[in-house]
Amino acid sequence: MNAFAIALDSIWRHRLRSVLTALGVVIGVFAVVTLTSLGASVRSYVQGQFAHVGATIVTVSPANPGSGAKKHPRFAGAPGGAPSTLTVADAQAIAAAPHAHIQRVSAVADIPLTLGTTPGASSGVAVSGVQAPFFKIEQIPFLHGRFDGSGVVLGYGAAHTLFPGVANAMGRTVYVGTHSFTVVGLLKKGSGIAALQSNREVFLPIGTGLKLAGLSTVAEIVVQANSTQNVNAAATAVTQVMTARHPSKNFTVTKESQLLNTVTSTVSTITTFLAGLAAISLLVGGIGIMNIMLVTVTERFREIGIRKAMGARDGDILVQFVAESVLLALLGGAVGVGLSAIASSIVAHLAGFPGGLTVSAVVLALVFSILVGGVFGVLPAMRAARLMPVDALRTE
Amino acid sequence: MSQALQASEPVIAVTGLTKIYGQGEAQVTALDGVGLEIPRGQMMALMGPSGSGKSTLMQVLGLLDRPTSGTYRLNGQDLSRVSSRAMAELRGRRIAFVFQSIHLLPRLSALHNVELPMIYARMPSAERRQRALDALGRVGVGALAHRMPNQLSGGQAQRVAIARAVAPGPDLLLADEPTGALDRASGREVLGVFQTLNESMGLTIVMVTHDPLVGRHAERIIEMEDGHFIRDYAVADGERLFAHQEVSA
Numbered sequence: 001m002n003a004f005a006i007a008l009d010s011i012w013r014h015r016l017r018s019v020l021t022a023l024g025v026v027i028g029v030f031a032v033v034t035l036t037s038l039g040a041s042v043r044s045y046v047q048g049q050f051a052h053v054g055a056t057i058v059t060v061s062p063a064n065p066g067s068g069a070k071k072h073p074r075f076a077g078a079p080g081g082a083p084s085t086l087t088v089a090d091a092q093a094i095a096a097a098p099h100a101h102i103q104r105v106s107a108v109a110d111i112p113l114t115l116g117t118t119p120g121a122s123s124g125v126a127v128s129g130v131q132a133p134f135f136k137i138e139q140i141p142f143l144h145g146r147f148d149g150s151g152v153v154l155g156y157g158a159a160h161t162l163f164p165g166v167a168n169a170m171g172r173t174v175y176v177g178t179h180s181f182t183v184v185g186l187l188k189k190g191s192g193i194a195a196l197q198s199n200r201e202v203f204l205p206i207g208t209g210l211k212l213a214g215l216s217t218v219a220e221i222v223v224q225a226n227s228t229q230n231v232n233a234a235a236t237a238v239t240q241v242m243t244a245r246h247p248s249k250n251f252t253v254t255k256e257s258q259l260l261n262t263v264t265s266t267v268s269t270i271t272t273f274l275a276g277l278a279a280i281s282l283l284v285g286g287i288g289i290m291n292i293m294l295v296t297v298t299e300r301f302r303e304i305g306i307r308k309a310m311g312a313r314d315g316d317i318l319v320q321f322v323a324e325s326v327l328l329a330l331l332g333g334a335v336g337v338g339l340s341a342i343a344s345s346i347v348a349h350l351a352g353f354p355g356g357l358t359v360s361a362v363v364l365a366l367v368f369s370i371l372v373g374g375v376f377g378v379l380p381a382m383r384a385a386r387l388m389p390v391d392a393l394r395t396e
Numbered sequence: 397m398s399q400a401l402q403a404s405e406p407v408i409a410v411t412g413l414t415k416i417y418g419q420g421e422a423q424v425t426a427l428d429g430v431g432l433e434i435p436r437g438q439m440m441a442l443m444g445p446s447g448s449g450k451s452t453l454m455q456v457l458g459l460l461d462r463p464t465s466g467t468y469r470l471n472g473q474d475l476s477r478v479s480s481r482a483m484a485e486l487r488g489r490r491i492a493f494v495f496q497s498i499h500l501l502p503r504l505s506a507l508h509n510v511e512l513p514m515i516y517a518r519m520p521s522a523e524r525r526q527r528a529l530d531a532l533g534r535v536g537v538g539a540l541a542h543r544m545p546n547q548l549s550g551g552q553a554q555r556v557a558i559a560r561a562v563a564p565g566p567d568l569l570l571a572d573e574p575t576g577a578l579d580r581a582s583g584r585e586v587l588g589v590f591q592t593l594n595e596s597m598g599l600t601i602v603m604v605t606h607d608p609l610v611g612r613h614a615e616r617i618i619e620m621e622d623g624h625f626i627r628d629y630a631v632a633d634g635e636r637l638f639a640h641q642e643v644s645a
Binding site (some may be wrong): 313 | 489
């Protein structure tokens, strides 16, 4: 009958109490493992998406003059960012530059007008002004038609929003503000996060869009390098062209790979932060274990007394009670890992990215629950171990 | 220490043993400087009313508690300054106990209960199993080895507890009111087992009792009052009771 067999017996004898005690650890481990595993899944998913699509893209976006801030376009382009001075002419200049590494260029403008199927109606779908190479750069293939400069192109999701139940919306009319446009192209459903936005948009020739909105500047210019290896060279070339045209340096040039780094490190930070919060609940679970172990020790004075009278050393008693709290925490941890395996596969399934637990999260959580059981078990166990046998036997 | 030397040495020799509980006003002197020698192979009864200090003496002799002052030699070894770890290693092995309330662990079978002190002595499992079965057989409950304590009568349980005490081969058996929780017939059986162990194995036995009839099963009686010895005498041959003869009679 070793310490762990005794511990298991004691845990089993007080099943309900053991379950309730371990619940704190179950929840703590569940939270830590689920959050870190989901974080890791999101990170590897994002990395996979960028490796597929965005690795060759260089983006020019507005910045405060001379700030040189390394802001990223999709974050810095929000209202309140630097006012744009980029124009379609800038895009043309980049395209015209005699540089072999620059393959395609498109200006992108947000057109702040309503879009609907009747004049002036608003469907909530966003309108962007782009140039023809945009779709190749973003790797969104056409389902029907093409971007020929006459009408509008609908993103997959936008087409379904505007014309629900219509299989093929080619030739239909949409209104940007009060101006009518014919649908001349439909996009395939892009996969991955890079395409999430373009799925929901309607694309207009940029010149037309800017004129309707009364704008002269664009939100950003996207540039595609001819290969992954040449992204840096392309970025340098773009910077040269743009510096010549904007001596005040009121723009930034960003590689999508930088954006990837930002996204992954942001995900990591959020994951760590949340896992840290979850770890606090693990700590609370440990305190619950300590509480119950103190009760257990008090209840088992007689047993402790008998064991000591039979020659158990202080260390034997200490090991017995620490084993019990470690086992309790470990069982809680195992249940927590099981639950988080279920939860993270459900969440991953719903969100549409590969799920699964990370080995490191599981190992870390189990090691942590052993530590919690050990640390919070030592104090009650010391109490038990230090009893004089006569005192322990006196309590009946 | 040689076998011959050991034989001449008393199992226990204590001098000036004092135990004081509490502090200041609430101070109680449970043992007031008692001295005692118990020769090897003696069966002795410690008698006296409640609060006379007999249980305290037993606990101190059994290393369940430390005396406030005095010297204590077990087989000639001075235990006055010994560590609590060393005390633990003597308990249950060199000095064994039988309690009034029996104190078997309820979740272990009779056999596992008997093995317990030998587990703590880190004895190899085959040897301790054999010793446990032998001891259970010797006290007449060999057939009950795999029963749980709640499946045993009081007398059977106390015999299992005696088997647990003697299985490791102790120098001294201490019994605190061993018949106190038993009916008369079971009590007599337990006393018979003690007398048999004392005669056949030469086991030194000290039992605490307040019952004069139980005391008369011993060969020597010490009577206590207020932490002092008041009488120490041998039971006259004609006076001594033998449990097995009572049963047959």
